[in-house]
Amino acid sequence: MSRSEEERTRIEDLLAVARHRDREAFGRLFDYYAPRVKAYLRRLGADPQQAEELAQEVMLTVWRRAAQYDPRRATPGTWIFRIARNRRIDALRRERRPPEAEEVEVETEAGGEEEAAERPGEALEARSEALLMERRLREAIARLPPEQAEILRLYYLEEMPQGEIADTLGLPLGTVKSRLRLALAKLRDYLGGNEASRA
Amino acid sequence: MTNGIDLDELLIAHAAGHLGEAAALVVAAHLCLCPESRRRYRLYETLGGLLLEELPPEPLAPERRQRVLAVLGEEVADSAQPDRTGDDAGASGNPLPAPLRARLPAPLDCCPWRRSGALAELPLAAPPGEPARLRLLRLEPGAAVPAHGHEGLELTLVLEGRLCDGERMLGPGDLAIADASTVHAPRAGEGEGCLCLLCAA
Incomplete structure (x- = not known):
């Protein structure tokens, strides 16, 4: 299967979980995402046991909240990343959060944009603006100078403020900051430029 | 840079x-x-x-x-649809975005504001282990926050009215970011005052 076929399959699987409580589809999502969520949590400092427990919780949250997934707004990867990130924050801070906190996240995300109405018959591809964004973002990252792409990875996937990234790479903090800013500006330009040329 | x-x-x-x-x-x-x-x-x-x-x-x-x-069978599906009214501020006459509303102890006017001249302040409960202070600040028209510097990051989000921060005029939704290198004395717009949310390290 090509990458984009795989992506579509994962969207279909998540929608099948949402609509039909499809356990086989969930099993496939588990097999794909749980080990990646575990890897993410390990990088951010969780021990193996803790990372597995949290990954398990993340996947159960996926099962419970699948009805909130909207393929136009996010790819499954982005949606699950968000759940994993929030679980990790909760676990690390060990703070009591108001019960609203989870819904707040949803509202922030929902941000009063167009309705994601069901449109049967319309190609998933066309509905999934998120999938297009992800694809273009992947292209854009591939075009970044390697040192800028590295900073992005370190920034998201290690529990590292920029100062520590600088120490780890033996670079001045200003260099790390400017690489991060340059990388972000390039990604935005690339995506913005593409949007403009599409319009 | x-x-x-x-x-x-x-x-x-x-x-x-x-x-x-x-x-x-x-x-x-x-x-x-x-x-x-x-x-x-x-x-x-x-x-x-x-x-x-x-x-x-x-x-x-x-x-x-x-x-x-x-355990999937035991898990109750959370069927709530995503709320599509994320930027409903103002629609209900409440200027506060949802994440903030969820944190307020009472409606804004019933909260224990601390008044000091043309400024009123409402500290919000800090989560345990959180070093940053979070508070709402209400400025009467034209009132200014005394000039101050910062030890760390200070975020000011305008919720209502106008806030003049140096050269910049901020309106609802605008965010001012100040750090150790910033000394400023933000001032509310003439005629309309200002409500903002502040987080300071």
């Missing part, structure tokens, strides 16, 4: 999960009010998802999968 932090760095820090709870709340409130930041934030979250998918997978112990699949 300064070592100060700009809006994009703040958004990406929020997307990557690196902000403390107080700063995260201010950014979440800002996102409810600012479509442009929301657009960028989506990009940064998409980036997070993409990097997550690129990670070499680390298999879980096989019994984890069995255990999860075994």
